Amino acid sequence: MVWQTQLTLAPRPRGFHIITEEIRQALAGSRQRSQANMPQMNSPQSNIPKTGLLHIFIQHTSASLAINESADPSVRRDFEAHFNRMVPEDPSLFEHTLEGSDDMTSHLKSSMLGQSVTVPITNGSLNLGTWQGIWLCEHRNRGGSRRLILTVIGE
Amino acid sequence: MVWQTQLTLAPRPRGFHIITEEIRQALAGSRQRSQANMPQMNSPQSNIPKTGLLHIFIQHTSASLAINESADPSVRRDFEAHFNRMVPEDPSLFEHTLEGSDDMTSHLKSSMLGQSVTVPITNGSLNLGTWQGIWLCEHRNRGGSRRLILTVIGE
Amino acid sequence: MVWQTQLTLAPRPRGFHIITEEIRQALAGSRQRSQANMPQMNSPQSNIPKTGLLHIFIQHTSASLAINESADPSVRRDFEAHFNRMVPEDPSLFEHTLEGSDDMTSHLKSSMLGQSVTVPITNGSLNLGTWQGIWLCEHRNRGGSRRLILTVIGE
Numbered sequence: 520m521v522w523q524t525q526l527t528l529a530p531r532p533r534g535f536h537i538i539t540e541e542i543r544q545a546l547a548g549s550r551q552r553s554q555a556n557m558p559q560m561n562s563p564q565s566n567i568p569k570t571g572l573l574h575i576f577i578q579h580t581s582a583s584l585a586i587n588e589s590a591d592p593s594v595r596r597d598f599e600a601h602f603n604r605m606v607p608e609d610p611s612l613f614e615h616t617l618e619g620s621d622d623m624t625s626h627l628k629s630s631m632l633g634q635s636v637t638v639p640i641t642n643g644s645l646n647l648g649t650w651q652g653i654w655l656c657e658h659r660n661r662g663g664s665r666r667l668i669l670t671v672i673g674e
Numbered sequence: 675m676v677w678q679t680q681l682t683l684a685p686r687p688r689g690f691h692i693i694t695e696e697i698r699q700a701l702a703g704s705r706q707r708s709q710a711n712m713p714q715m716n717s718p719q720s721n722i723p724k725t726g727l728l729h730i731f732i733q734h735t736s737a738s739l740a741i742n743e744s745a746d747p748s749v750r751r752d753f754e755a756h757f758n759r760m761v762p763e764d765p766s767l768f769e770h771t772l773e774g775s776d777d778m779t780s781h782l783k784s785s786m787l788g789q790s791v792t793v794p795i796t797n798g799s800l801n802l803g804t805w806q807g808i809w810l811c812e813h814r815n816r817g818g819s820r821r822l823i824l825t826v827i828g829e
Numbered sequence: 830m831v832w833q834t835q836l837t838l839a840p841r842p843r844g845f846h847i848i849t850e851e852i853r854q855a856l857a858g859s860r861q862r863s864q865a866n867m868p869q870m871n872s873p874q875s876n877i878p879k880t881g882l883l884h885i886f887i888q889h890t891s892a893s894l895a896i897n898e899s900a901d902p903s904v905r906r907d908f909e910a911h912f913n914r915m916v917p918e919d920p921s922l923f924e925h926t927l928e929g930s931d932d933m934t935s936h937l938k939s940s941m942l943g944q945s946v947t948v949p950i951t952n953g954s955l956n957l958g959t960w961q962g963i964w965l966c967e968h969r970n971r972g973g974s975r976r977l978i979l980t981v982i983g984e
Binding site (some may be wrong): 568570571572584586587588590593594595597598600601604605631632633636637638639641646647648649650651672673674 | 830831832833845879884886887888889890915916922924933936937939940941943944945947976978980982
Binding site (some may be wrong): 613631668 | 755756792802
């Protein structure tokens with residue numbers, strides 16, 4: 520089975536944010552809609568395979584996705600500080616500066632972290648490690664809402 | 675359905691290059707070949723699923739793939755400049771220097787950006803964001819031609 | 830077909846390690862178990878598809894996976910040295926320091942390299958390039974054993 524949906528995230532401030540529950544709800548919401556539309560299916564998880572992969576893709580070039588520590592908020596603050604040191608917001612270093620000093624640095628940070636993450640699905644659930652959460656990495660000062668495409672493949 | 679092909683990219687100079695159209699043509703070319711071989715199939719998109727994923731893999735350790743801004747060439751020049759600052763081509767820093775001063779730095783850059791990208795397919799097309807393009811990141815001075823494996827999974 | 834297994838790697842010292850053979854053995858072991866359980870299947874590769882993808886996921890936030898050069902050990906030593914320069918182990922730079930000076934730096938390195946790699950499967954084998962190997966990137970001084978989830982999708 521292949522299943523896909525679009526998820527629009529509300530705007531968040533610049534920084535690193537846990538979105539694991541929003542992802543889980545998007546998968547669960549699909550189940551509820553599926554049950555309403557297809558009453559012949561008895562399983563409460565008819566749209567989530569027992570075994571497979573969830574691919575999450577962000578359709579933007581100045582925000583990214585990662586999987587990292589979900590317990591201590593200081594980890595996410597340290598990410599923001601480290602990436603600001605590693606990719607300094609200094610317009611004299613860049614040609615592409617018309618859209619603000621946080622624009623080119625956001626393109627760079629987003630490719631260093633990546634536009635997608637893929638998570639195994641085991642027994643119908645995301646098989647994350649104990650301390651792992653899914654992160655939205657918002658690199659812009661005012662990035663606005665962000666659009667994700669979730670694709671599930673499995674059986 | 676699962677479909678796979680190999681795509682060899684012509685040599686490009688060191689730097690960051692948009693290859694979205696070459697990827698799309700490789701997918702379309704497969705459709706044409708498929709139609710020639712299988713005249714019983716009426717759909718012009720018989721080899722591209724309606725919904726699924728395209729995985730693109732580069733079979734090299736000194737070039738990489740990314741998804742980023744496709745409109746302004748200055749973004750790609752700024753990537754080249756930034757990665758050269760972040761991974762300085764200074765042989766005194768490295769042991770692995772026999773293949774030239776751009777070799778070890780290319781291995782490092784390629785793992786920071788990654789050997790593959792995965793793009794959702796929606797309604798039979800790559801579901802990229804408005805500003806997103808697929809990039810070949812050529813880190814070597816003379817990298818030669820580069821070989822990609824494209825794998826499509828969907829239904 | 831979709832197939833999944835868990836692979837626990839023995840503890841390794843901090844640094845970059847090739848694990849390609851352990852991955853191949855986990856896939857081959859599944860074939861042997863499959864043959865024992867399903868004597869009606871004649872193919873020695875019944876659990877490995879002819880064409881598809883292998884997704885490898887590490888369930889940790891202080892170690893990561895990469896695909897890079899498999900021949901010369903100095904490449905892996907240069908990775909360790911470079912990542913230590915790029916992400917300096919200086920507690921004065923971080924808030925999250927209670928678990929040791931190598932903890933926050935490990936979280937950062939693991940997201941720069943990533944929690945998963947995906948490899949094409951062609952003719953029933955991993956379709957890696959000539960010089961490519963799969964790496965475990967152990968960022969902690971004493972990371973202990975590391976758990977991977979392998980998922981194969983194909984046909």
